[in-house]
Amino acid sequence: MVPLKRRKVVGNYTGAGHGGDNSPTKFPDVLLFLLERKMGASRRAFLSQLGRKKGFHVEELFSESVTHVISENNSGYEVRTWLDSQRRAQGQMMAHLLDISWYTESMRAGHPVPILERHKLQEQHNDEGEAVVFSVPSFACQRRITLDNHNTIITGALSLLAENAELSEEDGRGVAFRRAAAVLKALPEPVTCMTQLRGLPCLGEHSLRVIKDILENGESNEVESMKQSERFKALKVLTGVFGVGAKTADRWIREGIHTLHQLRDSGHALNRAQQAGVEHYDDLNQPVSMAEADAVGEIVEKAVVSVLPGAQITLTGGFRR
Incomplete structure (x- = not known):
C-alpha cells in the first residue's frame, strides 16, 4: 500500500527577520511588515518572498523597528487596533500604515515608490463613531427626498456609470446604479464614511466600491477613465441625435463614425x-430655460382659457419643482 503524502502547510511565521531567506537587502532603511489579517498566510508568504527577491527587508514579526506596515482590505483603524494589541511599549507608533497597492507598485518599480495619499490607510474611527448612520426605506415611494442633494459628486458618478451601462444596452447594471444614486439623494446629510451606509438598500458591491473610492480620493478612477474613453464620448454624441438609439450608435462606432462631422460625411x-x-442637434440638446417655459405656458394658457374660461394652467415637472 502506497503511503499518503503529507500536504505542505504554510507556517505561522513565528520566526524573526527574513525567515531564513538570505537575499541581499538593497534598502536597509525600509523595514516592511505584511499583515496577515484578511490577506491569508499563503498570499502573505508569496508576497514576502517576492519582496525579498527584489531586495526589500520584509519582517516576519512586527516590531518597533518596522517602518512600513502593509495591509490588504483593512481600514487604518483596524490595522492600528491590531498593532496596538501586539505592542508592549506605549506611545505613538511611527510606522506608515499602507495599502497593498504601495507594495505592488514598489515591486513593479524595483524600489520603494513615494508614499501618496491614496496609499495611506484611512484612520477615521473617531469620526465614524460619531457619524450619523442613515436609515432609508427599501421602497422609493416611502422615501422623503430633499430638494438639495447633499452628495452630488457621488450621485453624479453613479449616474454616469448608469448612463454608460444604458448606452451599452446593459439595462440591469444601469438600473442598479440609478437605484443606488436615488438612495444617496434621499440622505439628509453628506456621506463622510462607509459605516454610515451599512444596511441601506440598493447599494451593491460595485456602487460601494465607487463610493469608497470617492470618499478616500475625491474621485472615482473608474468613472474618470470612462469619461475619457473614446467609446463613451462617441456614444454620448451619436445618441444625442434625435431618432438614434444605442444599437444604431454602436453600429456607427464600429464603422468608424465618432462625431457629427463624420456622420454627415x-x-x-x-x-x-x-x-x-x-x-437641429445643438438646439435639441440645449435645455429649455425657465423664461422659455413661461412663454410657452402663457401661450397654452391663452388657448385653454379661450375654450374653457376660468381654467388654471400650471407648469409641472422640473420647472414646478
Whole structure:
C-alpha cells in the first residue's frame, strides 16, 4: 500500500527577520511588515518572498523597528487596533500604515515608490463613531427626498456609470446604479464614511466600491477613465441625435463614425427623424430655460382659457419643482 503524502502547510511565521531567506537587502532603511489579517498566510508568504527577491527587508514579526506596515482590505483603524494589541511599549507608533497597492507598485518599480495619499490607510474611527448612520426605506415611494442633494459628486458618478451601462444596452447594471444614486439623494446629510451606509438598500458591491473610492480620493478612477474613453464620448454624441438609439450608435462606432462631422460625411441614409436630429442637434440638446417655459405656458394658457374660461394652467415637472 502506497503511503499518503503529507500536504505542505504554510507556517505561522513565528520566526524573526527574513525567515531564513538570505537575499541581499538593497534598502536597509525600509523595514516592511505584511499583515496577515484578511490577506491569508499563503498570499502573505508569496508576497514576502517576492519582496525579498527584489531586495526589500520584509519582517516576519512586527516590531518597533518596522517602518512600513502593509495591509490588504483593512481600514487604518483596524490595522492600528491590531498593532496596538501586539505592542508592549506605549506611545505613538511611527510606522506608515499602507495599502497593498504601495507594495505592488514598489515591486513593479524595483524600489520603494513615494508614499501618496491614496496609499495611506484611512484612520477615521473617531469620526465614524460619531457619524450619523442613515436609515432609508427599501421602497422609493416611502422615501422623503430633499430638494438639495447633499452628495452630488457621488450621485453624479453613479449616474454616469448608469448612463454608460444604458448606452451599452446593459439595462440591469444601469438600473442598479440609478437605484443606488436615488438612495444617496434621499440622505439628509453628506456621506463622510462607509459605516454610515451599512444596511441601506440598493447599494451593491460595485456602487460601494465607487463610493469608497470617492470618499478616500475625491474621485472615482473608474468613472474618470470612462469619461475619457473614446467609446463613451462617441456614444454620448451619436445618441444625442434625435431618432438614434444605442444599437444604431454602436453600429456607427464600429464603422468608424465618432462625431457629427463624420456622420454627415459618411453618406448614411438617415430617416426623417434622424435628419432633423442632425440638422437641429445643438438646439435639441440645449435645455429649455425657465423664461422659455413661461412663454410657452402663457401661450397654452391663452388657448385653454379661450375654450374653457376660468381654467388654471400650471407648469409641472422640473420647472414646478
